[in-house]
Amino acid sequence: MQRRGKVGECKLCRQQAKLHCSHIIPEFCYKSIYRSKHQLTEVRVSPQGLNRRISQKGYKEPMLCSSCEQKMNIWETAFHDFWYSTIVPSGPVTQKYPVIDGFDYKWMKLFHLSVIWRLHSAEGFGRIDLGSYAEQIRDMLLRENAGLANNLPVFGCLLLDDTNKIMDMLITEPGMGRWDNSYFYSVSYAGCEWLFLMVNEPTKKQKEVIDAFGIQVNGSMRLMTAHYKRSRSWDKLVREIRSAIKGRSI
Numbered sequence: 574m575q576r577r578g579k580v581g582e583c584k585l586c587r588q589q590a591k592l593h594c595s596h597i598i599p600e601f602c603y604k605s606i607y608r609s610k611h612q613l614t615e616v617r618v619s620p621q622g623l624n625r626r627i628s629q630k631g632y633k634e635p636m637l638c639s640s641c642e643q644k645m646n647i648w649e650t651a652f653h654d655f656w657y658s659t660i661v662p663s664g665p666v667t668q669k670y671p672v673i674d675g676f677d678y679k680w681m682k683l684f685h686l687s688v689i690w691r692l693h694s695a696e697g698f699g700r701i702d703l704g705s706y707a708e709q710i711r712d713m714l715l716r717e718n719a720g721l722a723n724n725l726p727v728f729g730c731l732l733l734d735d736t737n738k739i740m741d742m743l744i745t746e747p748g749m750g751r752w753d754n755s756y757f758y759s760v761s762y763a764g765c766e767w768l769f770l771m772v773n774e775p776t777k778k779q780k781e782v783i784d785a786f787g788i789q790v791n792g793s794m795r796l797m798t799a800h801y802k803r804s805r806s807w808d809k810l811v812r813e814i815r816s817a818i819k820g821r822s823i
């Protein structure tokens with residue numbers, strides 16, 4: 574019989590409770606990998622400053638009480654239903670910076686912040702340290718408050734295969750970098766590399782990028798695109814974005 578329901582402190586609400594074994598990266602992100610006939614062996618790509626790895630097994634550990642687990646499930650389900658019904662199956666991506674819309678700002682932002690927070694809180698799976706931002710994110714998740722677009726902005730870069738279709742069989746360990754005096758973290762799941770900038774009062778440069786690519790409160794965001802094997806550092810990406818903004822090509 575499986576050992577379930579270990580009692581401990583829930584990492585989100587900090588109450589003593591029976592803890593659920595929570596996936597750090599949501600289980601649905603692994604489904605296409607499980608289903609694939611061409612299972613990926615471990616591949617390492619090492620862009621400057623980032624360390625990535627493909628993992629085939631869903632990692633989980635006891636972390637949340639049942640009420641916090643349910644709360645996160647609501648955001649996960651909302652993201653899954655939107656992303657896998659409209660974005661992933663949409664066929665070849667022809668635009669360099671496609672705009673997506675029609676989602677709810679709150680669950681989109683809280684879902685992604687919950688992933689990066691779980692990566693911080695997990696004992697295993699390529700742990701990262703969010704420093705003082707971990708407590709801010711915990712508070713946002715607990716209060717279900719996604720904040721403004723400038724608060725801990727999240728960006729996405731779709732990962733495309735040779736036919737420009739979204740490649741959703743890549744899950745990476747998180748990487749970390751620094752841009753314009755702020756830390757950012759990067760982790761790939763659900764066919765996209767998600768970038769988390771740890772800032773609440775962005776600089777002018779950061780604000781430009783947030784306005785162009787951050788999750789917007791009206792339920793839209795502009796995504797970047799890249800071949801999944803191509804390494805790109807944040808600096809290169811930002812230069813590209815800034816020249817695109819200046820040239821009004823986006």
Ligand SMILES: [Zn+2]
Nearest residue numbers: 583586638641
């Ligand atoms: Zn809890």
